[in-house]
Amino acid sequence: MIDLLIEKLRSVLPDDRSFLALHEPNFQGNEWQYVKECLDTGWVSSVGKYVDLFEQKLVEYTGVSHAVAVVNGTAALHISLLLSGVEAGDEVLMPTLTFIATANAVSYCGAIPHFVDCEFRTLGLDPRKLATYLAEIAEVRQDECYNRQTGRRIKAIVPMHTFGHPVDLDPLLDLCARYQIELVEDAAESLGSFYKGQHTGGFGHIAALSFNGNKVITTGGGGAILTNDAELAKRAKHLTTTAKVPHKWEYNHDAIGYNYRLPNLNAALGCAQLEQLPGFLAQKRTLAKRYQEALQDVPGLTFVTEPDFAKSNYWLNAILLDETEAHRRDELLRATNEQGIMTRPFWTGMHKLPMFADCPRMDLTVAESLEWRTINIPSSPFLGGRHDEA
Ligand SMILES: *Cc1c(COP(=O)(O)O)cnc(C)c1O
Numbered sequence: 340m341i342d343l344l345i346e347k348l349r350s351v352l353p354d355d356r357s358f359l360a361l362h363e364p365n366f367q368g369n370e371w372q373y374v375k376e377c378l379d380t381g382w383v384s385s386v387g388k389y390v391d392l393f394e395q396k397l398v399e400y401t402g403v404s405h406a407v408a409v410v411n412g413t414a415a416l417h418i419s420l421l422l423s424g425v426e427a428g429d430e431v432l433m434p435t436l437t438f439i440a441t442a443n444a445v446s447y448c449g450a451i452p453h454f455v456d457c458e459f460r461t462l463g464l465d466p467r468k469l470a471t472y473l474a475e476i477a478e479v480r481q482d483e484c485y486n487r488q489t490g491r492r493i494k495a496i497v498p499m500h501t502f503g504h505p506v507d508l509d510p511l512l513d514l515c516a517r518y519q520i521e522l523v524e525d526a527a528e529s530l531g532s533f534y535k536g537q538h539t540g541g542f543g544h545i546a547a548l549s550f551n552g553n554k555v556i557t558t559g560g561g562g563a564i565l566t567n568d569a570e571l572a573k574r575a576k577h578l579t580t581t582a583k584v585p586h587k588w589e590y591n592h593d594a595i596g597y598n599y600r601l602p603n604l605n606a607a608l609g610c611a612q613l614e615q616l617p618g619f620l621a622q623k624r625t626l627a628k629r630y631q632e633a634l635q636d637v638p639g640l641t642f643v644t645e646p647d648f649a650k651s652n653y654w655l656n657a658i659l660l661d662e663t664e665a666h667r668r669d670e671l672l673r674a675t676n677e678q679g680i681m682t683r684p685f686w687t688g689m690h691k692l693p694m695f696a697d698c699p700r701m702d703l704t705v706a707e708s709l710e711w712r713t714i715n716i717p718s719s720p721f722l723g724g725r726h727d728e729a
Contacts, residue, residue, distance in 0.1 A: 340639045341674050347633040348680055348702025351626070352722060353701040358679040359669055359717040362553040362655065363710075365607075368615045371605035385580075387603030389610055394563070396613045397548070403541040403565040403573030406439070408601035408609070409579050412527040413452050415562035416444035416497070418578055418599065419545040422571055423521040425450050425494045430486055430699060432496040432520070434707045435688040440549075441497055441525050442689045453486070453493065454690045454700035459708055463655070464498050465705065477518055484518045489699055496519040499527035500539050503555070503654035503717070504645055508534050508542045508692055513519065513634040519562035521545070526565070530555050531652035533618045540565040545575075550605075555619060555654050556612035557606040621725030627653040629723070630716070633710040639664040643713075653718065660712040668711060675716075 352359055377383050390408050391591035397406035411416050425431055427449030427629060433441050435454035442452045455472075458465035476488050484493040496515060498506045515522045522543025526532075530537040530548055531646045545568070550561035564575045575584075582596025601609075627644070634642045645651035660668060668684065675682040686709050688693050 389606035412562035415547035425673035499525035503652040619712040622720040658687035
């Protein structure tokens, strides 16, 4: 099975490269020009036109009314949680299968991650299983949700669109309304992914994007806060720019703020990358389709496709080993990586990490199964070939 898998992967991948990364950045557009302009004019840091332009282009692309550019996705999550009213001692629901940033951001607020199980269909959190769980442990008192077992307030939930595949948001929104829980979308992986025709990141209170080097588009490091609420956007801008009160020369600050603003240099890169996003997405769809076709005859595994309610950006392609084959995961990882085809396992469940081991959690059977069976395969846009027409 492993030999056949490698043969099939090779049939999709170019044969002129000795190493294929999981996700490489691509700078074939106006990156050099825009970055050079920053260097030539000296506007590299906290002032310059590209930050505003980048925010404006994000708004246009996503259809979410406001975007605030920040230094990275983790910072975007941190501020999003603070602006959702998450306070020290609160609990925040999140899938256990996520990148560490989701749980870290909750911890920065002094809050406690509360781990939720995932579903096979999306690899993201399972709203139906969560509904059953909340019926057992949660109660609403004076418009706030409490965990009856710990006595703590459950303030927010952070669904994460795993590898770009949107979670089932409608039932989740129902739950949030019923239990008075704020929805904060971790859309770090899902720029270019749509749920029932609407871009991810616009469904809850507020959302976080990431433009790290391995994401669909990159600013080197970077992130953004998305929200449809003008007042929240204003507060996000204020908090991420040291809470400085605007004045011609005086340094007045009205809160403990953060130096989280995205430098102009990075925003310039982002503007050039956003211009190429439709092309990248077309290439990624082609690649996913080729993988799907090539891998359908390999026994013992399934290629992960977008859920039927969504259009995914296919940020990272993934295969899911059958339960009977799960014990061969490490062998498979070794064989592919030795051949220069970079593959990686799923993240370790957050509930297994030492700093989160004592956090509350529901039954995590599906997540634990997924964790052992999921493998990411090379997903750079260029692997999908050229799409000059895009
Ligand atoms: C990339 C990512 C983030 C944010 O990461 P940064 O490196 O801080 O930009 C957050 N959550 C998830 C799920 C991610 O994949």
